[in-house]
Amino acid sequence: MMTSLIGRKPDLGGEGGLTSPPGAQGNSPEGEAGAPSRRRRLPLAGVPLVPALVLLSVFLLGPVIWSFYGSLTNASLKGLAAREPRFVGFDNYIMLFSSPEFANSLLLTLIFVIGSAVIGQNTLGLALALMMENSNRTIRNAASTAVMASWMLPEVVAAFACYAYFSGEGTLNQIAAFFGIPPYDWLYSAPMLAVILANVWRGTAFSLMVYSAALKNVPTEISEAARVDGANPAQRLFLVTLPMISKSIATNLMLITLQTLSVFGLIWIMTKGGPNGRSATLPIFAYEQAMQFSMIGYGTAIATVLLVIGALFSVLYIRVLKPEVNS
Amino acid sequence: MNLSTSLPTLRLGISGGNSLKRSALGTILAAGLIIGLGACSGSDENATGPDGQDSSDSITVVYQRYGGNKSLEDLLTRAKDQVEADQPGKKVELVPIEADSNGYFTKLALMNQSGSEAPDVMYEDSFMVKTDADAGYLAPLDDYLAEWPDWDQYLDNAKEAGQGTDGKTYGVSLSTDTRAIWFNKEIFAQAGLDPNWQPKDWAEILETAETIKDKVPGVIPLNVFSGKTAGEAASMQGFEMLLYGTKDTLYDAKTQKWVTGSKGFADSLEFIRTIYQEGLAPTPQQALDSQIDTVVATNWMPEGKVAMAIHGSWIPGAWLPGQGAEWPEWEQVMATAKMPTQTGASPNFTSMSGGHTLAIGAQSKAPRLAMDFLEAAFTQEQATTFVVESSGIAVRQDVIDDPAYQKSDSSFGVLSDVVEVTHFRPATSEYPEVSNNIQIAMEAVMTGDKSVKEAVEAYDAAVTRIVGKENTTAGK
Numbered sequence: 023m024m025t026s027l028i029g030r031k032p033d034l035g036g037e038g039g040l041t042s043p044p045g046a047q048g049n050s051p052e053g054e055a056g057a058p059s060r061r062r063r064l065p066l067a068g069v070p071l072v073p074a075l076v077l078l079s080v081f082l083l084g085p086v087i088w089s090f091y092g093s094l095t096n097a098s099l100k101g102l103a104a105r106e107p108r109f110v111g112f113d114n115y116i117m118l119f120s121s122p123e124f125a126n127s128l129l130l131t132l133i134f135v136i137g138s139a140v141i142g143q144n145t146l147g148l149a150l151a152l153m154m155e156n157s158n159r160t161i162r163n164a165a166s167t168a169v170m171a172s173w174m175l176p177e178v179v180a181a182f183a184c185y186a187y188f189s190g191e192g193t194l195n196q197i198a199a200f201f202g203i204p205p206y207d208w209l210y211s212a213p214m215l216a217v218i219l220a221n222v223w224r225g226t227a228f229s230l231m232v233y234s235a236a237l238k239n240v241p242t243e244i245s246e247a248a249r250v251d252g253a254n255p256a257q258r259l260f261l262v263t264l265p266m267i268s269k270s271i272a273t274n275l276m277l278i279t280l281q282t283l284s285v286f287g288l289i290w291i292m293t294k295g296g297p298n299g300r301s302a303t304l305p306i307f308a309y310e311q312a313m314q315f316s317m318i319g320y321g322t323a324i325a326t327v328l329l330v331i332g333a334l335f336s337v338l339y340i341r342v343l344k345p346e347v348n349s
Numbered sequence: 350m351n352l353s354t355s356l357p358t359l360r361l362g363i364s365g366g367n368s369l370k371r372s373a374l375g376t377i378l379a380a381g382l383i384i385g386l387g388a389c390s391g392s393d394e395n396a397t398g399p400d401g402q403d404s405s406d407s408i409t410v411v412y413q414r415y416g417g418n419k420s421l422e423d424l425l426t427r428a429k430d431q432v433e434a435d436q437p438g439k440k441v442e443l444v445p446i447e448a449d450s451n452g453y454f455t456k457l458a459l460m461n462q463s464g465s466e467a468p469d470v471m472y473e474d475s476f477m478v479k480t481d482a483d484a485g486y487l488a489p490l491d492d493y494l495a496e497w498p499d500w501d502q503y504l505d506n507a508k509e510a511g512q513g514t515d516g517k518t519y520g521v522s523l524s525t526d527t528r529a530i531w532f533n534k535e536i537f538a539q540a541g542l543d544p545n546w547q548p549k550d551w552a553e554i555l556e557t558a559e560t561i562k563d564k565v566p567g568v569i570p571l572n573v574f575s576g577k578t579a580g581e582a583a584s585m586q587g588f589e590m591l592l593y594g595t596k597d598t599l600y601d602a603k604t605q606k607w608v609t610g611s612k613g614f615a616d617s618l619e620f621i622r623t624i625y626q627e628g629l630a631p632t633p634q635q636a637l638d639s640q641i642d643t644v645v646a647t648n649w650m651p652e653g654k655v656a657m658a659i660h661g662s663w664i665p666g667a668w669l670p671g672q673g674a675e676w677p678e679w680e681q682v683m684a685t686a687k688m689p690t691q692t693g694a695s696p697n698f699t700s701m702s703g704g705h706t707l708a709i710g711a712q713s714k715a716p717r718l719a720m721d722f723l724e725a726a727f728t729q730e731q732a733t734t735f736v737v738e739s740s741g742i743a744v745r746q747d748v749i750d751d752p753a754y755q756k757s758d759s760s761f762g763v764l765s766d767v768v769e770v771t772h773f774r775p776a777t778s779e780y781p782e783v784s785n786n787i788q789i790a791m792e793a794v795m796t797g798d799k800s801v802k803e804a805v806e807a808y809d810a811a812v813t814r815i816v817g818k819e820n821t822t823a824g825k
Binding site for chain 2: 098099103104207296297310316
């Protein structure tokens with residue numbers, strides 16, 4: 023928010039220049055020359071972008087195109103197809119879209135993203151940020167440290183911690199046993215719930231940081247004014263605060279969605295996508311097909327689909343929530 | 350901090366067009382950055398030097414370090430010392446890969462696809478030889494073997510185990526193995542069962558398991574490997590030990606067609622479903638643990654947690670003095686019984702045999718040195734020591750005749766007798782992929798997610814896709 027306000031200031035100055043005293047209109051020839059010169063400067067302005075463009079093409083666009091090409095072959099780690107991969111057109115995609123495992127995996131991915139990112143991390147992060155706004159410094163520090171700790175852990179460590187917590191003889195069941203609750207094998211009987219909770223635990227800190235920062239930029243006067251006008255806390259939240267941070271919400275949603283779509287280590291360590299594919303989201307499914315079952319072409323097709331899903335989510339957020347990116 | 354500004358920064362690289370187009374392209378790039386699943390590089394084919402001429406003074410030897418037995422590592426270390434002593438200036442680097450069997454195959458394949466990482470010598474499961482030779486990972490050894498006097502000592506089926514689909518030899522066999530039912534005599538005594546137990550058919554195995562479940566609670570009655578995590582152990586020690594005891598088979602070697610929709614396949618899956626769903630086996634959770642492949646022999650058996658287990662002849666290798674799970678009393682506690690056929694029909698019993706080889710990489714820059722390493726690892730003396738220390742079954746005549754081998758556990762008794770009724774896995778390069786689908790079918794029925802009928806249908810569809818409809822035949 024702050025940057026956009028600052029960014030607008032020179033513009034305001036510029037507009038002020040146009041409405042400057044009539045005496046300046048005598049310089050109209052210069053003014054006419056000024057417009058084309060700005061147009062001429064555009065290609066030159068692009069020059070500093072060339073290195074970035076080249077880097078993006080080589081390291082982002084290149085792999086994306088290469089991965090798409092790979093998905094049109096029968097490349098493999100085993101047998102003849104490893105030596106001479108053949109171009110097979112859209113065979114991998116046809117196989118993919120007729121496979122019940124893929125349908126299952128796609129559904130699990132959506133459940134995982136919506137459950138752990140859109141609902142879990144996002145809502146919990148916002149709720150914590152709001153509560154911390156109104157609490158004293160000690161509680162705020164304690165809470166943010168606790169939440170941040172899981173974010174700072176390396177993925178492997180966090181995943182092992184979750185495995186140890188949810189597994190059959192893990193911490194959760196020992197706590198449950200203390201209260202006389204019979205043990206429940208989370209990783210086997212409710213693997214999706216376990217990995218969703220684990221990802222919420224691990225990722226909430228990010229949303230918390232985004233929202234804490236956004237809330238600091240909401241001027242207190244506006245909230246105060248709403249209160250004076252008789253708005254209750256819920257109205258103040260939904261009619262004042264949330265609209266004012268909507269751009270941060272959109273950015274946060276987009277980032278955590280893309281992050282969550284690609285979560286691999288956490289699920290792999292906790293459940294390996296099992297049992298029988300009951301927690302195999304698309305990254306797990308792609309890895310299993312490509313690396314364990316050696317079907318590189320097929321696995322790449324899954325990765326390409328994952329890429330498209332990420333793009334669709336992003337376009338959706340851009341269209342619906344119109345974040346700052348278009349300004 | 351305001352993270353919402355970071356996105357426009359990301360976009361700086363994309364210019365031109367209207368804002369929507371720009372944002373869509375940028376989004377795809379950003380998604381690509383974050384998801385970041387890259388493609389694999391192709392293989393590099395120009396690494397080998399001129400024929401017989403080594404262009405390097407060092408070789409790498411890649412092998413699997415897994416489970417309780419370290420006889421392989423000891424053998425390779427002795428061969429390394431020998432080669433380095435015989436040829437000063439030459440260097441042998443041992444590169445262990447710590448992974449289960451599926452992880453090892455993947456890592457090895459990835460190394461073989463990369464020009465700089467490709468190993469010179471590799472430890473290779475015999476069922477992977479054909480598929481890896483087809484993939485162009487392995488170098489044909491025929492020219493070297495023709496000059497190597499010891500090659501005549503190898504038994505014919507051991508020579509065949511190292512052959513590719515083109516009939517050339519790509520691997521030299523280390524040892525072979527058989528499979529049978531291991532059982533714990535102490536637990537059998539507690540359940541009032543015969544210490545010289547020998548079941549006649551599958552029903553008797555199930556009855557015995559029921560008895561143990563009733564009489565000795567807390568003990569796992571029967572372990573049969575199953576599911577994707579156990580990998581090839583599930584296909585071979587588990588499923589194929591059942592299937593090859595029915596009237597059906599995986600692959601009809603005469604017509605060279607894969608069998609689909611057979612009754613034997615369904616019956617074997619039904620056996621798996623029964624033991625896992627009726628509490629005669631480990632819980633599916635235990636069976637799908639990533640360590641299951643080693644834990645049965647190194648923990649459950651010595652700790653008396655499992656009464657019966659269909660397992661390989663090599664497992665005492667982990668219990669021998671100096672190995673990972675030393676267990677001096679094992680000979681008093683454990684016994685073996687032959688695996689019966691489904692109904693006890695002739696030839697009454699069944700077994701499966703596999704084994705491992707050492708192979709030379711197609712991209713090796715020092716194939717001569719690699720072959721010298723193989724010869725050092727395969728002297729009569731070294732081969733005997735390895736077979737005895739790993740509880741393997743010998744594959745060469747001069748080892749079979751060695752008194753040290755004749756005293757070892759795998760050279761007599763049940764595990765040696767079943768050589769007469771043993772089977773080998775289909776000798777085709779598609780087998781590893783078919784095997785993965787056997788594991789998928791097993792996992793689906795053991796967890797109760799699919800009925801046997803549904804699992805058979807899914808397997809048939811997968812096999813038809815892998816080998817093509819024209820290469821399948823309907824089962825009896």
